[in-house]
Amino acid sequence: MCKLVIASINMSKAIAILTGFLFALISLDSCAGYSAHGRPPRPITDAVLARQLVHQSNWAAVGSISHNEKTTDYPMVNVIAVDDSALNGSSTGRVHFLLADFDFTGADALHNNKVTFFFSEEQTGSCNKRGVNPMEPACPRIMISGRVHKLDTKIPEYNDYMEAFNKRHKHSKIWVEAHNFYLSELEIDNIYIVAYQGGPRTINAEDYYNAHL
Incomplete structure (x- = not known):
């Protein structure tokens, strides 16, 4: 029993x-x-992945604090052409972009230069090809918060930055000549990354800049 x-x-x-x-x-x-598909294809650090997302992107969605009379204090979103390349095409991590004072982001930055840039792997179409929705963590994305810094045309690196930008964006010379666009750089304060598993994580600017692709 x-x-x-x-x-x-x-x-x-x-x-x-x-x-x-x-x-x-x-x-x-x-x-x-x-x-779904929540594991990276190979071991990679968050900082390296962030650098990859920036380098492969021709544009970013940018959020600013609106000073337009109809949307004052609301978040404003815009699309801006970006480039982080050196003259040889390698990644520098330095996010460069053109602004004009009459455009949403340029006008907002004159009053409050805090912005957030958004980059997603889906900007290359690769997530859709893998059957992954851009909202899923398996489609990596980063939100880079910082401040707009208008570059001085007299700094030694300016011409190199501008030439690298023009190589990627063929029409940018016209923007500068016809509409007074000026080259700016994002001074990074913080980076959030959502990639694969573990929820949102932070990357400090030093680790981001020191990462090697």
């Missing part, structure tokens, strides 16, 4: 363990809709 009772108890424990295991598998699978 005792052996039967013990066997019964052991069987109950085994069933409970198996049930718990199966429930865990089901739960993981049900989360897959948001974190």
Whole structure:
């Protein structure tokens, strides 16, 4: 009788363990809709991934604090051409962009130069090709917050920065000549990254700039 009772108890424990295991598998699978394919294709640091996202992007979505009379104090979003390349095409991590005072971002920056730049891997179309929605963490994205800094045309690096920008954006010479656009750089304060698993994480500017692609 005792052996039967013990066997019964052991069987109950085994069933409970198996049930718990199966429930865990089901739960993981049900989360897959948001974190599907949630592992990077190869080991990579957040800082290196952030640098990759910036370097491969021709444009960024930019949020500023609006000073337009109809949207004062609301967030304003714009699309801006960007480039972080050296003359040889390698990544510098330095986010350069052209602004004009009549445009949303340029006008806002005159009053408050705090902005946030948004980059997503989907800007290359690769997430869609993998069947991943841009909202899913498996489609990496970063939000870089900082301040707009208008570059002095007299600094030694200015012509190199401008030439590298013109190589990527063929029409940018026209923007400068016809509409008084000026070259600016994002002075980075903080970077948030959402990539694969673990929720939003921060990257400090020093680690970002020191990362090697």
